[in-house]
Structures are given as structure tokens and as C-alpha cells.
Amino acid sequence: MTNKAAPNLSQLVALRDPRSPAAEAYRALRTNIQFSSLDKPLRTILTTSTAPDEGKSTTVANLAITIAQSEQRVILVDCDLRRPTLHTLFGLPNEEGLTSLMLQEGGRVPLQKTEVPGLMVLTSGPLPPRPADILGSRRMEAVIAQLREHADIVLFDTPPVNAVTDAAVLATKVDGVLLVFRAGATRRDRAGEARRLLDKVNANIVGVVLTDVKQEDGYSYYGS
Numbered sequence: 001m002t003n004k005a006a007p008n009l010s011q012l013v014a015l016r017d018p019r020s021p022a023a024e025a026y027r028a029l030r031t032n033i034q035f036s037s038l039d040k041p042l043r044t045i046l047t048t049s050t051a052p053d054e055g056k057s058t059t060v061a062n063l064a065i066t067i068a069q070s071e072q073r074v075i076l077v078d079c080d081l082r083r084p085t086l087h088t089l090f091g092l093p094n095e096e097g098l099t100s101l102m103l104q105e106g107g108r109v110p111l112q113k114t115e116v117p118g119l120m121v122l123t124s125g126p127l128p129p130r131p132a133d134i135l136g137s138r139r140m141e142a143v144i145a146q147l148r149e150h151a152d153i154v155l156f157d158t159p160p161v162n163a164v165t166d167a168a169v170l171a172t173k174v175d176g177v178l179l180v181f182r183a184g185a186t187r188r189d190r191a192g193e194a195r196r197l198l199d200k201v202n203a204n205i206v207g208v209v210l211t212d213v214k215q216e217d218g219y220s221y222y223g224s
């Protein structure tokens, strides 16, 4: 048994310090997403980026908290089956998770509660040999449909789209894709390449989040 660790509050600023400018930026992101699709609300959204460490997991985790704080039911799924971090961020065990579900049809979904009311997390589970096969499977579609029944919105964390196909494969099964770029770090050509890879599978890119923006620069979010 793993002891339940405390959530990593330093990265979960929407939980730790809801009045901070950073938390306010996540609320602006939430609002922008909600208003970007008034006719057909986005129910399933994934975050990806060009490379590791651009802030995908931090962004999607804080966005999930912020949406739950607006009294919607949110499920956050760790589909980064290469470098999963959501269990660490929320201080949850990861013996069971998304990949365990792939092995048994109709099994219980090992959703875990968090200290945020309305927010449940499905951690990665044990790392599989071929993540893209799992994310591209029929079984994955069934799992997404099942999760949608239990939440108003389902958010998915993924690996960098430029490095492996996982995010592009999953992008075909969700309503929207949020790209995360890091100010001063993400290369322009790589950003263009990410966009091209997602366009190729007809992904619906709903916006770009720019992370690590100095506060005096103003907003950390802008539309695509």
C-alpha cells in the first residue's frame, strides 16, 4: 500500500492561493473556454505542447480545479502514459488507473476523489509498453463515453505532440485541444509543427496558453 501523500500545493495555485493573479489567469482561461463554444459546450478537452516542461500538467490541473470551483463536475485523466504526474500533483496513489481499465471490460473505473469538491482524478495506472495503442483503441472511446456520463467536463493530460503520436491520436476523440507554450522557451518552428500535426488529424484547437509569463506582461492566456 502507498501512503496517501499531500497534494503538491506549490503547483496547484488555484487551490492554494485562489486570490493570486495566477489563479485569476486560470479563471480567465476557464471563462474563455466556456465562451468559445456557446452553441456546443466543450465536454472533453486535452492539453498538449511541443516538448516536456512547458506546463501542460500544471495548466490542466489548475484548470480542472478552477472549473470544479464553479460547481461543475470535472474528471481529470492522466493520458501522459510516458511521464505521468497528476498523481504526484494531487498526492494520490497510482497502482490503479487508466491503464488498469484497458485490461478489464466493464470494470469499475478507479476514479479518485481529491480535496476539491466535484473534482475526480483518473491517474495513469501502470505504464504500458505502447501508450499510443491504448489511447487509440476502441476501449478508450468507451472509457471516454463512460467518463462523460459522470462529469460535466473531462480533461486529459497528454505527452508532447511533437515527440510522440499519443496526443494526436487522442485529439481525434475529444471536443477540443488546448496548446500550452512556454514564454521564452517554446520554439516558433516547433509551435508551428505542433499545430500542423494537430491540423492533420482535424483536431479542434480551441486555444493557446502561454505559461511562465512575467506578471507585468499581463494576461497569460490568449485565443488561438
Ligand SMILES: Nc1ncnc2c1ncn2[C@@H]1O[C@H](COP(=O)(O)OP(=O)(O)O)[C@@H](O)[C@H]1O
Pocket (backbone or CB within 6 Å): 011, 049, 051, 052, 053, 054, 055, 056, 057, 058, 059, 085, 210, 211, 212, 213
Ligand atoms: N504558468 C506557469 N508559470 C511558471 N511556471 C510554470 C507554469 N506552469 C508550470 N510551470 C512549471 O514548469 C514546470 C513543468 O511543468 P509541468 O506542468 O510538469 O510541465 P509538462 O506537463 O508540460 O511537462 C514545473 O516546475 C511547473 O511548476
Ligand SMILES: [Mg+2]
Pocket (backbone or CB within 6 Å): 056, 057, 058, 080, 083, 085, 157
Ligand atoms: Mg506533464
